[in-house]
Amino acid sequence: MGLDQLNNLWTAIFPLAVLLYYFFRKKYVTTTISSTLFWERSMRETKVSPYLKNLQQNALFYLQMAALLLFLFVLLKPYVAEENVVGEHSIFVIDTSASMGAMVDGVSLFERNKKKLLALAEEKEGEAISVITTGKEPSFLLREEKDLRLILGTIDQLELNYEHEHMDRAIEIVQSIAKTGGADVHIFTDYLDRSFFMENENGISWNVHNNDKPLTNIAIEKFGAVSSQNHTEAIVKLKNESAMKLEGTVLLKNELTGEQLASENVVVEGQSEELLSFKELPVMTVVSVKIEAEDDYLLDNEAIVLLGKESTEVIVDVQLHELVKKAFEAIGLTVTTGSTNELNLSRDQAILVTNQTSFLDEGTEPILLIGRNDVSAEEVAGDIETVPNPLFTVASIEEVYVSELYPPFEGFTTLASINDRPFIQQSSRGDIVVLTDIDLTDWPLHPSFPLFFWSASELLRTDRELIGSFTPNERKAIVTGGAESLELFTLDDQYVTTFTDGNSFVAPSKPGIYKLLDEGNESFLSVQLDAAEKTVADGKGYQLGSTQQKNQEEGKRLIGWLFLLPVLLLLVLEWEVQRRRGYPNS
DSSP, X not given: OEESOGGGGGGGHHXXXXXXXXXXXXXXXXXXXXXXXXXXHHHGGGOOOHHHHHHHHTHXXXXXXXXXXXXXXXXXXXXXXXXXXXXXXXXXXXXXXXXXXXXXXXXXXXXXXXXXXXXXXXXXXXXXXXXXEOSSSOEEEEEEEXXXXXXXXXXXXXXXXXXXXXXXXXXXXXXXXXXXXXXXXXXXSSOOOGGGSOSOOTTEEEEEEXXXXXXXXXXXXXXXXXXXXXXXXXXXXXXXXXXXXXXXXXXXXXXXXXXXXXXXXXXXXXXXXXXXXXXXXXXXXXXXXXXXXXOSOOGGGEEEEEOSOOOOEEEEETXXXXXXXXXXXXXXXXXXXXXXXXXXXXXXXXXXXESOGGGGXXXXXXXXXXXXXXXXXXXXXXXXEXXXXXXGTTOOOTTOOBOEEOOOOTTOEEEEEETTEEEEEEOTTOOEEEOSOGGGBSGGGSTHHHHHHXXXXXXXXXXXXXXXXXXTTOBOOOOOOOOSOEEEEETTOOEEEEESSGGGOBOOSSOEEEEEEETTEEEEEXXXXXXXXXXXXXXXXXXXXXXXXXXXXXXEEEOGGGGHHHHHHHHHHHXXXXXXXXXXXX
């Protein structure tokens, strides 16, 4: 037998304190009174032995000390050594992608797999179990856990995250933790091909639990819409993955108003595609399409399009510094340089970046103006001061040095200034004006340089009412109004979550339309399924490889809990002694 928690020996101060209390409590002097001498002699024969008398007089002390010492012993966690049979490390990999929501006999694949997992965990009671969920970033929910109750509770709380499974990433994690000690790996998914696994992986047993029942599925493979000043046009591409012919009804709806715009009955042959076109639809912001059909996978039966200006192309004036083009390339946009004529031809299809002030009076779309070609710059000195604005939510520019500034535009709003002179302005149309040339600053040396152009492009290429489209759980910074917190709601006003700022934004997991409240301003975003999640597959399960043999190792069996009942019994006896005797004064 041994003690597993010797660091708890400090609690010995409590019984020592009780002992010191009895040593230093008030003493009384025994005095003989003559009138009691006769009775004392008569009672000598009935007196108990001195040991028993001491026990009677100090029963409370002995009970208290016994209870405290026994409790101290429990805190030290006594144990007895025992031989344990150690089996394989079992790893459960659970596919939580959207396709696991497909229904089989009225139950989703995901719920079926959870039941299998629970049964398997109970069979492996006492063994170390790890639980991993799939996704862009596979999650370790448990790591070599042996507490069956905790394991079952974790599995029972699993939910779909609707991301593409990226099973190769989960398998890489499994291989990294099992390559030394081996593992019994169980993968629960709809279908995983044998080609994912390497040959001759010693000590790893792969058990793949596929869905072996063919599923019926018709999906909206692609959905696009274009809105002009007078009407909207939409195209829908359907794909039937089943061997049998499927019939259904395609419905188009204005998602914000709930108005049904069009409907069309459709028949799609097995293993084929169908293309539908809808014209002369009213102008709207958010349009959705849905196909009503009898199939086993419903999540890919809907799609949404936000009808905003979301150009990813930028045309930079050839007269501007080369670093402006490099900044836009660094944030992932398609960038070209162009002359004045090329800028004029492309202003409705791309973001224009120029120093020609004439573009401020032309067209309807805002531009980014860097410098001015109609006046000369003047020297300036001082620190940059900014006002709260989405331009500076991600990019802080206070430390940038600027040597010269151009005169400001009258009627424009000043967003940043140097010594009370406007540095960055914004027009009522939304044009963003930087009143200096890049070579007159040290801005390219600061991290805020490409971040500022990212913020500017986000403001110029999208409607403020629309944030954009995301995949489930996608992490992406968004341009906001600088509010202390952003609140996310569903379209029917159900609260989802709160973000501290635009940099911490993570898209919801469930596909649909959401509303974001930013300083009282309401904007919309959509969450769409990954293209790879618009298909389902099936196949028989299989097993590859083998695990290491079980072996014996020395373990510990804690026995401290056996002493809790004696501690409780001693406390009850102490209470009874006090109840009968009261608080003695001798």
